[in-house]
Amino acid sequence: MTQVLKLDAQHPQPEAIEQAASIIRGGGLVAFPTETVYGLGGDAMNERAIRRIFEAKGRPSDNPLIVHICDRAMLDLVANNVGAKAEALIAAFWPGPLTLVLKGRPEVAESVSAGLATVAVRMPRSPIALELIRRAERPIAAPSANLSGRPSPTTADHVARDLDERIDMILDGGATNIGIESTVLDMTSEPPVILRPGWITREQLEDAIGRVELAATHEALKRSPGTRHRHYGPRARVVIVENTPAESVKELCEGLLQDGSVGFIGHTRVAIDNPRFSAILLENAADEYARSIYSALRQLDEWGAGVIVVEGISEAGEGAAVMDRLRRAASEAEQ
Numbered sequence: 001m002t003q004v005l006k007l008d009a010q011h012p013q014p015e016a017i018e019q020a021a022s023i024i025r026g027g028g029l030v031a032f033p034t035e036t037v038y039g040l041g042g043d044a045m046n047e048r049a050i051r052r053i054f055e056a057k058g059r060p061s062d063n064p065l066i067v068h069i070c071d072r073a074m075l076d077l078v079a080n081n082v083g084a085k086a087e088a089l090i091a092a093f094w095p096g097p098l099t100l101v102l103k104g105r106p107e108v109a110e111s112v113s114a115g116l117a118t119v120a121v122r123m124p125r126s127p128i129a130l131e132l133i134r135r136a137e138r139p140i141a142a143p144s145a146n147l148s149g150r151p152s153p154t155t156a157d158h159v160a161r162d163l164d165e166r167i168d169m170i171l172d173g174g175a176t177n178i179g180i181e182s183t184v185l186d187m188t189s190e191p192p193v194i195l196r197p198g199w200i201t202r203e204q205l206e207d208a209i210g211r212v213e214l215a216a217t218h219e220a221l222k223r224s225p226g227t228r229h230r231h232y233g234p235r236a237r238v239v240i241v242e243n244t245p246a247e248s249v250k251e252l253c254e255g256l257l258q259d260g261s262v263g264f265i266g267h268t269r270v271a272i273d274n275p276r277f278s279a280i281l282l283e284n285a286a287d288e289y290a291r292s293i294y295s296a297l298r299q300l301d302e303w304g305a306g307v308i309v310v311e312g313i314s315e316a317g318e319g320a321a322v323m324d325r326l327r328r329a330a331s332e333a334e335q
């Protein structure tokens, strides 16, 4: 049975955190909210706990996990040779949605890094996550708490739908506030390389440490195996429209309606009166899209959409990370 505990997101109840922490110490699995998405946590130093994470998610074993820590001292348990640039980023962005790929320590459970010599680490900002790690007294490895290939969960209910009966506990702290996953930055190359865009933008990173690159080459992507797999996807086919006039969006949806039910997520009002058409209207802003997109994709999936048409937003600033996730959701196969 998966136990669900409701917590105050800002001032989590200590007894509940202690219950969850004792599950982690015993090698069990606890899903918890971070500021980005819900994570599925297990003891990062316990190989059996980590294998259970891969099993529960149905995650390919070549896709490494992010280790979550609660203070700077804990970083030294999992990583070596942190270096000046990483320290500058830590000072600027932790706790927060930035994951750093560093040289790993051998004490970290082997499966965490899927055979790589590096370890991905971040210090989350949500009080529930920080308290859980502190009470567990160890780093917690946590991928997003969804079944592999499904959209990341931004509520405890999303987690339960994917992982009920597969994990020991879910800490319900309400909806997460950012809604898409952290930026992953590889600090083992020079200049550092963004392996996965996220809420911390390239511009923000460059303001702190100078030049960073975007992983575009196959060689760089090989270092972040997760980004190769189809990801963040609903069951329905996803079609992206960008810079398209309202009339043409409407025509596209009407055309698709010939073949089945159509969901629409966007900032343009599409007036189609058809029981097989369902629209979710979002504000044309990166924060609103980030916060709502996974939930909207899940909602239209459950409603029974055969196709989901998603209207894009500008790629400036945080919009780049949102569009990255939409493109992955729309890609049919492994890339």
Ligand code: TXA
Pocket (backbone or CB within 6 Å): 034, 036, 037, 038, 039, 040, 063, 064, 065, 066, 097, 099, 101, 113, 116, 118, 119, 120, 124, 142, 143, 144, 145, 180, 181, 182, 183, 184, 195, 196, 223, 224, 225, 226, 227
């Ligand atoms: O916001 C987040 O990052 C959320 C919350 C729960 O913290 N976590 C998350 O984890 O998104 P996950 O497992 O869904 O994505 C981890 C990403 C994958 O793309 C994986 O390939 C990459 O980080 N990664 C993990 N360890 C790595 C390593 N040693 N080298 C390169 N990439 C790594």
Ligand code: MG
Pocket (backbone or CB within 6 Å): 143, 144, 152
């Ligand atoms: Mg994930």
